Amino acid sequence: MSYFNLSDYEPVENRIRAFWLKYPNGRILTDLQRTERSDGRIEWICRSEAYTNSEDIRPQSTGFATEIEGTSPVNRANASENCETSSIGRCLANLGFAAKGKRPSREEMAKAARGSSGKVLNKSDWERLISQLHGCSELSQLKAWSAYAASFNMPEVKRNELLSIYKSHRESLSRKSEVA
Numbered sequence: 001m002s003y004f005n006l007s008d009y010e011p012v013e014n015r016i017r018a019f020w021l022k023y024p025n026g027r028i029l030t031d032l033q034r035t036e037r038s039d040g041r042i043e044w045i046c047r048s049e050a051y052t053n054s055e056d057i058r059p060q061s062t063g064f065a066t067e068i069e070g071t072s073p074v075n076r077a078n079a080s081e082n083c084e085t086s087s088i089g090r091c092l093a094n095l096g097f098a099a100k101g102k103r104p105s106r107e108e109m110a111k112a113a114r115g116s117s118g119k120v121l122n123k124s125d126w127e128r129l130i131s132q133l134h135g136c137s138e139l140s141q142l143k144a145w146s147a148y149a150a151s152f153n154m155p156e157v158k159r160n161e162l163l164s165i166y167k168s169h170r171e172s173l174s175r176k177s178e179v180a
Contacts, residue, residue: 012089015097019050027051028091029059030084039160040167042069044080046087050095063091070163076146121154133165139173142166 019026032046044067049059065086069079092098121129129149136142149162 010098012085012092015089015092018097019092019095023052025053027054027056028088030087032080032084034080037068040163042079043067044069044083046080046083048084048087048091050091052095061091061094063087063089063094065090070146070150070159073147073150076150077143121152121158125152126154126158129162130165133162133169136169136173139170139177142170142173 016028019028027050029049029051030046031048032044035043035045037043046065048063048065050061050063052060065083067075067079067083067086069075071079074082129152132145133142133149136145146166149166154162
């Protein structure tokens with residue numbers, strides 16, 4: 001149960017539209033960085049800058065966001081895009097494109113509301129996930145499997161074990177596709 005009204009929060013798309021209406025000669029620049037964490041997961045960090053006109057040398061506002069691949073169904077396939085959108089939303093909120101007291105975007109609040117609302121992993125789910133993972137013979141199948149696997153709540157130890165098996169299988173499939 002969430003303690004906020006999602007409709008009180010503005011989608012990033014609306015903030016961007018309002019920015020362009022107010023500042024048609026402005027610019028929104030993003031700098032997206034990919035790093036590998038010590039646990040092997042990929043982390044995306046994005047800095048966004050908003051300039052209100054073409055002569056601006058310094059940004060009028062900035063915004064940052066971080067996303068980790070595999071931490072949600074969306075981040076299984078689109079962590080970099082999700083990170084950039086969040087960063088732009090925060091940057092534009094810093095420039096005043098957000099309802100008073102509602103700095104997070106609707107997308108960020110929806111993510112918070114989802115929290116840990118996935119199915120709890122049991123032994124048969126685990127065995128089925130491993131079997132299905134090994135049954136993926138193409139990268140596209142692996143991507144679909146990854147989104148499905150992200151829908152489960154599991155202990156960090158199990159998630160790391162699954163991620164390790166996934167990475168190994170992905171590398172194997174990537175090598176096969178390079179040879180073909």
